[in-house]
Amino acid sequence: MNILRTLREEAKKFDCSVCGTNHARSEIRVLGKLDSAWIVRVTCSSCQTAFKLLVVVEEQKAAVTPVKEERPREHRRPPVTIDDVLDAHGVLAAFEGDVNALFKRTAQKRERRA
Secondary structure, eight states: OOHHHHHHHHHTTOBOTTTOOBGGGSEEEEEEEETTEEEEEEEOTTTOOEEEEEEEEETTEEEEEEEEEEOOOTTOOOOOOHHHHHHHHHHHHHOOSOHHHHHHHHHHHHHHHO
16 A cells, blocks of 8 residues: 555545645644554645654554644744724824835835845
């Protein structure tokens, strides 16, 4: 039995719980084997969310059991708070100009900070 081939076929039946993309193109990596079970990591091809599975094989059947879901670690920012929204509203309410001027102004501020 080729476990990777079996897992790729099974992956087509499932969608990512975070972004909804089908797992047909997701990365599947076997991390280890314990008796009649494999530990597998699947990484979504779209949002890069990774989760681990414990795949138990009995008589040519594979049972897939999620172990732990991991969010991508890179480029994660804290969620926007109500205070953030109110601050943005205050800045935009006081701003006089068009959208191009607004973004030009914020780009110049970033350059000064760097």
